[in-house]
Amino acid sequence: MKFCSTRGGESGKSFSDVIIKGYAEDGGLYVPEEIPSISEETLAKWKTMSYPDLCAAILDLFDSDRLLGSIEQSRERFRNCYANFNHPEVLKVVEFPGDGTMIAELFHGPTLAFKDLALFGVAMIADELLKRRQRKCLAVVATSGDTGSSAARAVATMENGSIIVLFPKNFITKTQERQMTTISSENVHIVEGEGNSDELDVVLKDLTRDENLQQTHNIAIFNSINVARIVLQIPYFFYSYFRVIESKETGLDHAVTFVLPTGGGGNLAGGVFAKAMGLPIRFVICNNSNAAMHNIIQTSTLSKSADAADVQKTLACAMDIKVPYNLERVFYVLSKKDTKSVKEVMELFEAAENSFVATDEVILQTMKRCWVKNREIICPHTATAVAFYHHLLDNRVDFQQQFGSIVCVATASPAKFPEAVEKAKIDAKVSHPVIEALDNLPELNKTLMKRDENWLEFMKKFISKHNL
Numbered sequence: 001m002k003f004c005s006t007r008g009g010e011s012g013k014s015f016s017d018v019i020i021k022g023y024a025e026d027g028g029l030y031v032p033e034e035i036p037s038i039s040e041e042t043l044a045k046w047k048t049m050s051y052p053d054l055c056a057a058i059l060d061l062f063d064s065d066r067l068l069g070s071i072e073q074s075r076e077r078f079r080n081c082y083a084n085f086n087h088p089e090v091l092k093v094v095e096f097p098g099d100g101t102m103i104a105e106l107f108h109g110p111t112l113a114f115k116d117l118a119l120f121g122v123a124m125i126a127d128e129l130l131k132r133r134q135r136k137c138l139a140v141v142a143t144s145g146d147t148g149s150s151a152a153r154a155v156a157t158m159e160n161g162s163i164i165v166l167f168p169k170n171f172i173t174k175t176q177e178r179q180m181t182t183i184s185s186e187n188v189h190i191v192e193g194e195g196n197s198d199e200l201d202v203v204l205k206d207l208t209r210d211e212n213l214q215q216t217h218n219i220a221i222f223n224s225i226n227v228a229r230i231v232l233q234i235p236y237f238f239y240s241y242f243r244v245i246e247s248k249e250t251g252l253d254h255a256v257t258f259v260l261p262t263g264g265g266g267n268l269a270g271g272v273f274a275k276a277m278g279l280p281i282r283f284v285i286c287n288n289s290n291a292a293m294h295n296i297i298q299t300s301t302l303s304k305s306a307d308a309a310d311v312q313k314t315l316a317c318a319m320d321i322k323v324p325y326n327l328e329r330v331f332y333v334l335s336k337k338d339t340k341s342v343k344e345v346m347e348l349f350e351a352a353e354n355s356f357v358a359t360d361e362v363i364l365q366t367m368k369r370c371w372v373k374n375r376e377i378i379c380p381h382t383a384t385a386v387a388f389y390h391h392l393l394d395n396r397v398d399f400q401q402q403f404g405s406i407v408c409v410a411t412a413s414p415a416k417f418p419e420a421v422e423k424a425k426i427d428a429k430v431s432h433p434v435i436e437a438l439d440n441l442p443e444l445n446k447t448l449m450k451r452d453e454n455w456l457e458f459m460k461k462f463i464s465k466h467n468l
């Protein structure tokens with residue numbers, strides 16, 4: 001399998017060439033040149049696989065360099081990689097009692113968010129590549145929430161990598177911040193920036209475009225610009241799909257709609273690849289009130305008015321994004337790799353997918369309703385998806401025809417968002433051993449990057465000062 005840029009400027013790259021990269025040199029995003037199509041026979045085989053084994057099978061289609069070795073070795077590596085997750089199956093699909101709400105719980109990783117699923121795998125694969133090449137890398141991540149702690153924890157497992165996490169001051173929860181600032185690993189560095197996550201993304205992009213820095217430090221990008229992350233976000237759509245059809249006792253042709261809490265669209269990009277590989281799935285894209293993807297779908301214009309500076313702070317803060325950069329990959333796939341005709345892509349996109357917006361008020365109502373009706377507590381991101389399901393129920397929409405079975409994706413554990421749980425007036429305390437353990441850990445040094453500083457210079461100095 002070869003990889004190319006969505007903008008056509010690069011092609012014929014191997015998985016090893018692109019795995020630690022962010023943007024392609026022409027400013028596009030890397031994508032596989034072909035999308036493997038999965039036979040029904042293979043699907044039937046995959047249906048009975050454990051999650052780690054499924055990851056090995058899917059990685060094998062994209063990594064012609066076989067960085068993890070033979071398929072048996074690769075399975076073993078993935079089993080180890082996911083061994084410290086908080087659920088023996090790695091992820092699971094549950095049905096809430098009462099109203100048939102189905103939830104794909106993707107948040108059983110060490111930082112309790114879905115990003116662990118791909119990031120721990122990417123760190124493992126990247127480490128293997130660096131070992132072979134006898135190189136080190138420096139990962140830089142700007143985060144609006146969960147990417148930071150997940151990437152930091154994942155990179156902490158690497159022998160050949162270190163990481164700087166940039167997080168937007170006041171845009172993430174206390175728990176999310178503590179999940180990063182309490183990591184005691186010499187290769188993990190945390191920087192707090194006075195800006196929002198789209199603004200931090202800009203300095204990140206500038207850093208990676210700096211030839212000098214790139215050469216000397218081997219800069220790695222592990223946010224969802226990274227194509228290896230998207231590849232490792234494919235398996236959970238297959239795995240969840242299989243669990244849904246099992247519980248519905250239907251066959252491999254049964255349509256399933258994934259209702260996705262969406263920010264940058266990385267999750268969606270993984271799903272769109274799974275769909276293009278032949279999985280009969282559809283999507284409903286759920287936004288918080290920043291409504292980036294929703295606005296694009298509804299108006300089919302990539303609005304320039306989406307000024308990075310006016311991102312609203314919401315309860316579902318990991319989705320506080322106005323520029324959902326993974327759209328480019330989504331367009332690429334949906335346009336059948338037509339890199340030119342944006343209009344056509346827009347029309348395809350518009351026709352193919354549905355979208356929904358949940359304001360903070362709706363998020364809180366939805367959390368409360370799940371507690372009252374189902375005795376379940378969900379996180380504010382997950383609530384954007386469940387709100388859509390409630391919307392269908394309340395309007396008595398006969399959704400079988402349009403959506404098949406509906407599964408809402410739970411992207412984070414509610415235990416990460418006690419503030420929102422309290423705001424939703426849920427009369428129970430959420431807790432998780434992973435979060436409770438944070439209380440006993442000292443907060444390690446984090447560095448402040450002020451608004452009036454030259455951020456690129458700041459980052460360069462930081463890198464040389466810490467000898468990264």
Ligand SMILES: *Cc1c(COP(=O)(O)O)cnc(C)c1O
Pocket residue numbers: 113114115145146147224261262263264265266267268318319381382411412
């Ligand atoms: C990152 C994140 C999202 C958004 O995912 P994208 O891939 O950026 O669309 C949603 N919920 C949670 C909890 C997240 O951490």
